[in-house]
Amino acid sequence: MLELQDLSKKYNTGDEALKGVSLSIPKGQVLALIGPSGAGKSTLIRCINRLIEPTSGKVLHNGEDVTLMNSRRLRKTRRKMGMIFQEYALVERLTVMENVLSGRLGYVGFWRSYFRKFPQADFKEAFRLLARVGLEEMADKRADELSGGQRQRVGIARALIQNPEILLVDEPTASLDPKTSRQIMRLITELCEEQQLAAIINIHDVGLAEMFAQRIVGLQKGATVYDGPNNGLNPEVLTKIYGEEDWTKKKKGTQNEDSEATSGSEKEMMEGIV
Amino acid sequence: MNRSGETYPDSWRPPPFIKNPVRRWLLVLGIIVYLLLAIGSLEVNWTRVYEGLDRGAKFVLAFTDPNFSKRWTDISEGLLESLMMTVTSTVIGIGISIPIGLGASKNLAPLPVYLFCRGIIAVSRSFQEIIIAILFVAIFGFGPLAGILTLSFATIGFLSKLLAEDIEDIDPSQAEAVKATGARWWQWLNYSIQPQVMPRLIGLSLYRLDINFRESAVVGLVGAGGIGATLNTAFDRYEFDTAAAILITIIAIVMLMEYLSGHIRAWIQ
Numbered sequence: 130m131l132e133l134q135d136l137s138k139k140y141n142t143g144d145e146a147l148k149g150v151s152l153s154i155p156k157g158q159v160l161a162l163i164g165p166s167g168a169g170k171s172t173l174i175r176c177i178n179r180l181i182e183p184t185s186g187k188v189l190h191n192g193e194d195v196t197l198m199n200s201r202r203l204r205k206t207r208r209k210m211g212m213i214f215q216e217y218a219l220v221e222r223l224t225v226m227e228n229v230l231s232g233r234l235g236y237v238g239f240w241r242s243y244f245r246k247f248p249q250a251d252f253k254e255a256f257r258l259l260a261r262v263g264l265e266e267m268a269d270k271r272a273d274e275l276s277g278g279q280r281q282r283v284g285i286a287r288a289l290i291q292n293p294e295i296l297l298v299d300e301p302t303a304s305l306d307p308k309t310s311r312q313i314m315r316l317i318t319e320l321c322e323e324q325q326l327a328a329i330i331n332i333h334d335v336g337l338a339e340m341f342a343q344r345i346v347g348l349q350k351g352a353t354v355y356d357g358p359n360n361g362l363n364p365e366v367l368t369k370i371y372g373e374e375d376w377t378k379k380k381k382g383t384q385n386e387d388s389e390a391t392s393g394s395e396k397e398m399m400e401g402i403v
Numbered sequence: 404m405n406r407s408g409e410t411y412p413d414s415w416r417p418p419p420f421i422k423n424p425v426r427r428w429l430l431v432l433g434i435i436v437y438l439l440l441a442i443g444s445l446e447v448n449w450t451r452v453y454e455g456l457d458r459g460a461k462f463v464l465a466f467t468d469p470n471f472s473k474r475w476t477d478i479s480e481g482l483l484e485s486l487m488m489t490v491t492s493t494v495i496g497i498g499i500s501i502p503i504g505l506g507a508s509k510n511l512a513p514l515p516v517y518l519f520c521r522g523i524i525a526v527s528r529s530f531q532e533i534i535i536a537i538l539f540v541a542i543f544g545f546g547p548l549a550g551i552l553t554l555s556f557a558t559i560g561f562l563s564k565l566l567a568e569d570i571e572d573i574d575p576s577q578a579e580a581v582k583a584t585g586a587r588w589w590q591w592l593n594y595s596i597q598p599q600v601m602p603r604l605i606g607l608s609l610y611r612l613d614i615n616f617r618e619s620a621v622v623g624l625v626g627a628g629g630i631g632a633t634l635n636t637a638f639d640r641y642e643f644d645t646a647a648a649i650l651i652t653i654i655a656i657v658m659l660m661e662y663l664s665g666h667i668r669a670w671i672q
Contacts, residue, residue: 180579207585218580222598231594235585242590284580291584 130156130327131177131295136186138172138351146172148351149186154295157325159318161332161342161359165371169351170331174297177329178210179203191294208235211288211326213317215300217280219272225283226268229255232290251290258286262316278309285316289324296321296328303333310334314341335362465643466651474637474645481633482652484547485619488629492551492619493612496558501604503559504566510578511570511596520563527560536622547628554615554622561614565607566600573599602671609664613657620653 131154138147146169154160162170175181177188179195188195190206198206211232219228233251234242241247259265262282267275272283281301288296298317302310314330318341321328332338338345339359347355347362347370354369355361364376421427471478506512506520535556539549573596581595623631630649637646 178583180583204585204587207583210583212580212583214576214580216576218574218576220577220581220595220598221574222601223594227594231581231586232584234581234587234590234594239587239589239593242586243593287580287584297583 130154130191132187132189133173133177134187134189136173136176136188137184138169138176138181139184146351147176147183150348150351150353152346152353152356154327154329156294156327157321158344159321159328159330159342160344160346161330161338162346162348163332163335163338163370164348166333168348170348171299172351173348174212174299174329174331177297178207178212204235208291209294211291211293211296213281213284213288213296213298213301215303217277217284217304219280219283219287221271221273223272224268225259225264225270225272225275226255228272228283229259229286229290232287235291254290255286258289259283261320262286277305278313281305281309281313282316285313285320289320293326296326296330298328298330300331300333302337310337311340318342335367462643465647468644469648469651470642470644471648471652474633474642474648477633477636478630478645478649478652481623481630481649482656485616485623485629485631488547488550488554488619489612489616492554493558493608493615495551495555496562496611496615497608499555500559500562500566503563504570505592507563507567508570510573510575511592520567524560524564524567527556528564532557532618532622533625536625536627540626545626545628545632550619550622550627550629553627554618557618558611558615562607562611566604569600569603570596602668605671606664606668609660609667613660613664616660617653617657 133150133152135149135151136147137145137149139145150169150173152160162173164170172181176183177195179188183196186196190209193206195203195206220231223231227245230242230245230247230251233247237247237251256265256268259268262285264279264282264286267279267283272280275283284301296317301313301317305313314337317328317330320326330338330342339362342359345355345357345359345362346353347366349370355366367376368374419427421430503520503523506516507524509517512520532553536549536553539552543549543552577599578591578595581591586594619629620631620634623629623633624635626632630653634646634649637643637649
């Protein structure tokens with residue numbers, strides 16, 4: 130469905146953010162991209178929809194090279210790639226509804242969008258998605274009135290209303306507390322399963338990556354150093370990705386935390402999500 | 404890393420802004436010397452000041468006894484003309500400022516457009532209203548047309564510059580998110596830039612409305628119509644009581660506008 134071939138990005142400053150990354154993501158696969166800050170994770174997902182222009186290499190979306198597309202074709206392709214952001218990136222002064230509907234901008238003309246006269250099907254889908262992410266009463270609120278977790282749900286609805294084939298997710302939990310983080314990750318992965326969406330999720334939290342992704346790719350200084358299942362992150366692999374550290378101890382710590390959380394408040398969290 | 408307690412320093416000062424102490428003190432000394440010389444170069448004719456106090460007092464005293472009625476038709480006509488000039492020039496100015504402001508934003512416009520729009524802003528800002536007014540009066544003759552054009556021109560420099568700065572200060576992640584949906588350029592502008600800059604644009608427009616009213620009184624002094632022309636006539640006739648009435652009216656209107664625009668700005672945030 131999506132294939133990256135030898136993708137590289139060198140910034141004008143001379144920083145080589147990506148050094149020949151190749152990846153292939155089949156339909157419906159949830160992939161977690163981990164790595165230290167500055168490893169090129171954000172650059173990688175932005176090169177896929179060309180918010181950042183890659184320097185060389187190919188991005189094949191259903192066999193078509195995104196890097197060669199003209200702006201018209203690129204816009205059409207971007208519609209099929211929903212994006213979810215670290216600080217939610219909602220337009221703060223617009224209502225929740227307008228934020229969700231902005232996911233349809235690629236499908237409607239300028240004047241329709243200017244007067245907020247979207248097709249009926251779009252409004253219906255927007256209300257359905259808001260209900261799905263648990264915000265049915267919030268349509269008329271301004272985005273800056275919501276809490277962090279609620280904002281990220283709006284961000285998810287905005288990405289999904291694009292009717293995407295793949296989600297590009299950039300640190301979705303970085304500004305959320307541990308409980309909300311898990312709820313958001315669970316929501317994203319559930320939705321991927323429901324609609325058979327592929328996803329690339331940049332994430333700092335190794336524990337969450339292991340818990341929610343089927344496949345993990347480790348990025349280090351712009352190159353992949355691990356690509357495998359979610360249970361393959363042993364101390365040697367983590368050292369390769371993040372560098373020297375007492376990983377045995379750290380891993381134990383996360384596991385304890387996880388088991389506590391699961392035994393303690395799993396039920397409550399499940400209620401929170403639906 | 405552990406040192407015994409005594410070896411830690413027990414005082415600290417913030418590092419100075421200019422590191423070199425000689426340079427630092429020379430700079431301070433230089434400023435003081437220049438100020439003394441500058442003040443010394445002023446020639447004050449104290450006898451002239453003493454005589455002038457009398458005239459000043461007369462002017463100030465006129466405010467205790469303003470005369471609204473003697474020239475009321477002139478005053479009200481001047482005021483109406485000034486208000487007309489203010490509103491028209493502000494609306495025209497805003498209309499032209501928005502596209503120029505967009506073009507003058509580094510994060511929106513390609514370099515040639517950016518330089519062109521910044522050029523217009525620089526020209527508009529480098530000339531004071533009076534100079535432009537004199538030029539326009541020479542071209543279009545006495546009257547409010549020259550005044551309207553002057554104020555519109557000045558509005559462009561003010562509003563486009565501040566609008567462009569606000570656009571350059573937007574949160575780029577919101578713009579990025581809307582771009583990622585596959586939005587067209589105009590849709591992107593409407594959904595991600597406009598909501599972020601609208602409150603500031605409205606605030607600046609109201610602020611400019613009140614500047615334009617004040618300036619309409621000033622450009623009138625050089626013949627560009629409005630209440631300034633009435634004020635000028637009053638001064639020419641040494642009718643300080645009428646001049647006082649006009650000034651008091653201007654002050655009252657400016658304060659009223661200030662009060663209203665403050666409320667509107669707080670409301671739109």
